[in-house]
Amino acid sequence: MANVLRNSAKFGFSGVLSQLSIHSRHGRECVSPCFSLQQRNNSTSPKIKVDLDSSTGVAVLRMQSPPVNSLSLDFLTEFCINLEKLEMDRSCRGLIITSTLSKVFSAGLDIMEMYGKSPERCGEFWKAVQEMWLKLYGSNMATIAAINGSSPAGGCLMSIGCDYRIMADNPRYSIGLNETQLGIVAPFWFKDTLVNTVGNRAAELSLELGLLYSAPDALKIGLVDQLVPEDQVLSTAQDTMSKWLAVPGQNTLSHWLYRVRTLSLSHTGCTGSEHSPSHWLYRVRTLSLTLAVPGQNTLSHTGCTRSEHSPSHWLYRVRTLSLTLAVPGQNTLSHTGCTGSEYSPSHWLYRVRILSLTLAVPGQNTLPHTGCTGSEHSLSHTGCTGSEHSLSHWLYRVRILSLTLAVPGQNTLPHTGCTGSEHSLSHTGCTGSEHTLPHTGCTGSEYSLSHWLYRVRTLSLTLAVPGQNTLSQYTL
Numbered sequence: 001m002a003n004v005l006r007n008s009a010k011f012g013f014s015g016v017l018s019q020l021s022i023h024s025r026h027g028r029e030c031v032s033p034c035f036s037l038q039q040r041n042n043s044t045s046p047k048i049k050v051d052l053d054s055s056t057g058v059a060v061l062r063m064q065s066p067p068v069n070s071l072s073l074d075f076l077t078e079f080c081i082n083l084e085k086l087e088m089d090r091s092c093r094g095l096i097i098t099s100t101l102s103k104v105f106s107a108g109l110d111i112m113e114m115y116g117k118s119p120e121r122c123g124e125f126w127k128a129v130q131e132m133w134l135k136l137y138g139s140n141m142a143t144i145a146a147i148n149g150s151s152p153a154g155g156c157l158m159s160i161g162c163d164y165r166i167m168a169d170n171p172r173y174s175i176g177l178n179e180t181q182l183g184i185v186a187p188f189w190f191k192d193t194l195v196n197t198v199g200n201r202a203a204e205l206s207l208e209l210g211l212l213y214s215a216p217d218a219l220k221i222g223l224v225d226q227l228v229p230e231d232q233v234l235s236t237a238q239d240t241m242s243k244w245l246a247v248p249g250q251n252t253l254s255h256w257l258y259r260v261r262t263l264s265l266s267h268t269g270c271t272g273s274e275h276s277p278s279h280w281l282y283r284v285r286t287l288s289l290t291l292a293v294p295g296q297n298t299l300s301h302t303g304c305t306r307s308e309h310s311p312s313h314w315l316y317r318v319r320t321l322s323l324t325l326a327v328p329g330q331n332t333l334s335h336t337g338c339t340g341s342e343y344s345p346s347h348w349l350y351r352v353r354i355l356s357l358t359l360a361v362p363g364q365n366t367l368p369h370t371g372c373t374g375s376e377h378s379l380s381h382t383g384c385t386g387s388e389h390s391l392s393h394w395l396y397r398v399r400i401l402s403l404t405l406a407v408p409g410q411n412t413l414p415h416t417g418c419t420g421s422e423h424s425l426s427h428t429g430c431t432g433s434e435h436t437l438p439h440t441g442c443t444g445s446e447y448s449l450s451h452w453l454y455r456v457r458t459l460s461l462t463l464a465v466p467g468q469n470t471l472s473q474y475t476l
């Protein structure tokens with residue numbers, strides 16, 4: 001395997017990826033994941049075994065692909081089909097994922113899939129990796145990883161795609177996103193999932209150094225939630241699952257609100273229904289990896305030209321930069337008004353982040369240096385007509401306004417210049433009657449004020465990608 005990795009590095013992942021990128025641009029059709037998965041499952045020996053206990057509504061999915069449960073295309077295909085079947089089975093509410101192999105949960109992506117394969121095969125493989133994550137992270141079931149062995153890289157992604165992680169208390173077992181140590185870079189959605197699990201700083205260290213954590217260390221940083229003796233991993237997972245399933249509606253709103261942010265950021269820039277999430281994940285990931293190619297990582301469109309920054313160092317930072325400044329199609333620093341060398345990125349990042357979060361009234365957060373390029377986007381547009389209105393004045397108003405927004409039937413924001421009934425939920429990004437926040441279950445006046453206060457605030461922050469902040473693009 002070491003040879004494979006060395007050769008992969010020698011011949012260049014980026015070369016493969018650029019071919020993939022071209023392939024993608026030239027019309028890979030977006031088909032339903034279910035359809036495409038079923039088409040390509042040619043394997044006969046089951047790599048996955050599923051047992052659904054109809055009395056508890058809990059399924060145990062066992063990975064049984066020796067020697068190490070590596071995530072090959074066949075494996076992923078089978079995994080996704082099983083996941084999809086369980087998802088569609090209303091009697092199944094909880095899913096536990098574990099391994100039948102001793103010592104290994106999953107070794108992550110199958111290295112052999114990443115070497116010497118045609119661009120078509122690579123594309124299929126990569127799409128399957130994304131689908132595994134989308135299906136798991138977007139699952140409506142409560143999910144628990146019963147990690148009874150090592151779980152590096154893609155195995156770790158699978159684990160952190162679950163709601164809860166129980167690991168065998170064995171210091172010889174390790175878990176983590178170690179891709180950097182292999183000379184490859186973990187895709188940004190791997191990163192996002194890790195950040196959601198262990199927080200920013202731990203994720204940053206972990207990714208830049210490509211760290212693998214022993215089970216006890218993984219518990220310390222919160223990468224796993226619980227360590228138990230090896231022979232109790234599954235039974236503890238089953239006990240834990242019953243607690244999760246006892247929470248009313250646990251796998252609906254609260255479960256989703258948290259995840260939707262990650263999922264929607266994953267396809268930032270998606271402007272039409274032709275772009276499926278996986279399509280975007282694939283492209284965006286390819287683009288970000290391209291940025292990591294030594295000699296090409298000048299990131300000229302972010303204004304960064306300094307060659308002393310190593311790819312992995314930059315990749316993680318640039319991701320943060322572009323997500324923070326995520327005005328789709330405009331997320332370059334130049335579009336934020338930063339036009340000269342006097343404005344360093346950090347100077348801008350700090351200001352723009354504060355401003356955009358503080359004034360986050362989607363479609364109205366028009367401070368000229370946050371991406372507004374025309375005279376129509378002045379402060380006057382939001383009701384502020386002259387220089388007498390200072391920022392603090394605005395901060396104050398906008399806070400009041402966001403509260404006003406939360407009153408059903410009054411969320412017309414007159415102070416921002418919105419005067420007609422067309423301006424209601426549009427301020428949260430909803431532009432038509434089809435955007436009734438279906439994903440939160442809020443459909444009408446039956447919801448009380450406190451209910452709304454809570455939801456609308458969360459929603460506007462969560463979905464605040466101006467011009468893109470509807471979930472309609474993503475069919476849950």
Ligand SMILES: CCCCC/C=C\C/C=C\C/C=C/C(=O)SCCNC(=O)CCNC(=O)[C@H](O)C(C)(C)COP(=O)(O)OP(=O)(O)OC[C@H]1O[C@@H](n2cnc3c(N)ncnc32)[C@H](O)[C@@H]1OP(=O)(O)O
Pocket residue numbers: 001002013016067068070103104106107108109110111112113114121122123125126150152153154155178179182184185186187
């Ligand atoms: C297609 C275009 C896509 C381009 C993508 C580019 C970039 C992607 C960026 C990042 C995403 C990457 C994610 C990944 O998951 S990469 C994979 C990383 N995985 C690892 O680093 C794990 C390596 N394996 C181990 O650490 C150990 O094997 C283990 C899991 C701890 C188990 O140890 P153990 O001692 O029990 O077993 P062995 O090491 O002896 O291995 C047994 C056997 O399995 C083979 N093997 C191990 N891991 C893999 C693997 N990931 N893929 C394929 N095969 C694997 C190993 O070579 C041995 O085989 P052998 O024939 O020698 O017996």
